[in-house]
Amino acid sequence: MGYRLTRRGLFSAGAGVAAVGLAGCTTTTSATAAAAEATGAFPAEASGPALFGPEAGLALLSRNENPYGPAPSALKMISKAAEKGAYYTNQEAIVTLNKLIADRHGVSPEQIVITTGSGEALSALALIYGPKGPIVAPRLFWDTTALYAAKLGMAEIIRVPLTEDMDMDLAAIDAAITPETGMVQLCNPNNPTGIAMPGSVIRAAVSKMAAKTTVVVDEAYIELVDDEASMTCVPLIKEGKDVIVTRTFSKIYGMAGIRVGYTISSAETAEKIRYTQMSWTPCTSIAAAIGCYDDTAFLDYSKSKIVEAREMITTTLDALDLKYLKSQTNFVYFQSGMPANDLAKAMAAEKISIRGQYMDYVPWSRVSTGKIQDVERFCKALPRLVNA
Numbered sequence: 447m448g449y450r451l452t453r454r455g456l457f458s459a460g461a462g463v464a465a466v467g468l469a470g471c472t473t474t475t476s477a478t479a480a481a482a483e484a485t486g487a488f489p490a491e492a493s494g495p496a497l498f499g500p501e502a503g504l505a506l507l508s509r510n511e512n513p514y515g516p517a518p519s520a521l522k523m524i525s526k527a528a529e530k531g532a533y534y535t536n537q538e539a540i541v542t543l544n545k546l547i548a549d550r551h552g553v554s555p556e557q558i559v560i561t562t563g564s565g566e567a568l569s570a571l572a573l574i575y576g577p578k579g580p581i582v583a584p585r586l587f588w589d590t591t592a593l594y595a596a597k598l599g600m601a602e603i604i605r606v607p608l609t610e611d612m613d614m615d616l617a618a619i620d621a622a623i624t625p626e627t628g629m630v631q632l633c634n635p636n637n638p639t640g641i642a643m644p645g646s647v648i649r650a651a652v653s654k655m656a657a658k659t660t661v662v663v664d665e666a667y668i669e670l671v672d673d674e675a676s677m678t679c680v681p682l683i684k685e686g687k688d689v690i691v692t693r694t695f696s697k698i699y700g701m702a703g704i705r706v707g708y709t710i711s712s713a714e715t716a717e718k719i720r721y722t723q724m725s726w727t728p729c730t731s732i733a734a735a736i737g738c739y740d741d742t743a744f745l746d747y748s749k750s751k752i753v754e755a756r757e758m759i760t761t762t763l764d765a766l767d768l769k770y771l772k773s774q775t776n777f778v779y780f781q782s783g784m785p786a787n788d789l790a791k792a793m794a795a796e797k798i799s800i801r802g803q804y805m806d807y808v809p810w811s812r813v814s815t816g817k818i819q820d821v822e823r824f825c826k827a828l829p830r831l832v833n834a
């Protein structure tokens with residue numbers, strides 16, 4: 447791939463502009479900023495605890511981030527928007543991003559709500575629908591936001607066991623819906639399993655469920671699947687079904703720290719979500735999203751690196767004859783033969799960070815794709831650790 451990331455060039459260009467703007471200012475770097483940089487705020491330049499990004503020497507493969515982002519097209523916009531950071535984000539910026547997203551999905555801009563990461567959207571949805579009745583979900587899913595509402599006493603989660611193959615059991619989830627159900631929450635592809643349900647299967651099931659209750663489909667990783675168009679549940683929204691899809695710029699766009707997500711729903715539901723939002727997405731984040739939303743060169747590059755890293759992981763697991771689930775995401779859920787927490791600890795001793803145990807799924811470990819050299823370290827360490 448000949449796509450070149452020029453983050454350093456962009457930031458140094460931005461710094462030059464800032465220096466000109468601060469010409470009349472006697473101190474251009476505060477003591478706090480200087481101390482932060484010296485202690486490793488930017489780990490490529492220093493060792494020690496990092497304020498931003500992984501500390502030097504750490505292979506960070508535990509949080510499903512995409513280290514190939516942000517795209518240069520996003521960084522350029524962040525740098526320009528930061529210069530206007532004295533001002534609240536103009537409504538025109540939100541409208542611009544709404545329109546870009548709406549056009550791609552073939553819906554109207556009123557059906558899109560921009561949020562500060564899809565986590566904010568999912569939290570808002572849990573707060574809207576949780577008080578109506580239980581959130582019905584697969585036993586294993588990205589449950590952070592449902593738990594947020596549950597901890598506030600505003601939702602109860604009904605977890606439906608997975609199938610033997612660790613798929614979401616869509617028939618059982620459907621059967622668990624009652625007139626009291628607040629909403630169903632599905633995650634496709636699911637986290638931490640990485641499994642993507644085929645479009646025909648998920649759409650038929652969601653369609654049936656949505657006749658009885660609101661169905662939220664978290665599609666955080668859907669741009670990474672083999673055939674996004676056939677798998678997304680967005681067409682059901684266009685058919686007028688009671689379905690809400692959430693998306694994020696944190697994964698394929700590599701902007702987890704920048705915080706932009708969005709919902710697609712009916713215009714009426716979108717209005718409820720807007721009322722429930724708690725944050726105003728920063729102007730730099732909106733600018734970044736506008737900058738890279740249609741950057742297909744970057745998106746193709748990003749996906750190719752993720753697929754390359756995922757294949758390195760599965761090749762290693764195959765060579766060791768270890769069981770894993772077929773992933774269409776930037777992580778793989780596998781069994782090493784060791785309890786997940788023991789493997790995570792042994793990897794941590796080698797400065798490789800992978801996820802520890804989920805719930806009572808003791809044998810299952812999750813490793814994210816990351817920089818190729820970091821995935822290489824994981825692939826080299828695994829045979830040694832499992833055979834130790």
Ligand SMILES: Cc1ncc(COP(=O)(O)O)c(C=O)c1O
Nearest residue numbers: 563564565588637666694696707
């Ligand atoms: C399935 C899923 N949904 C949503 C999120 C939240 O992502 P963000 O708030 O960064 O958009 C995550 C984060 O890892 C996730 O795994």
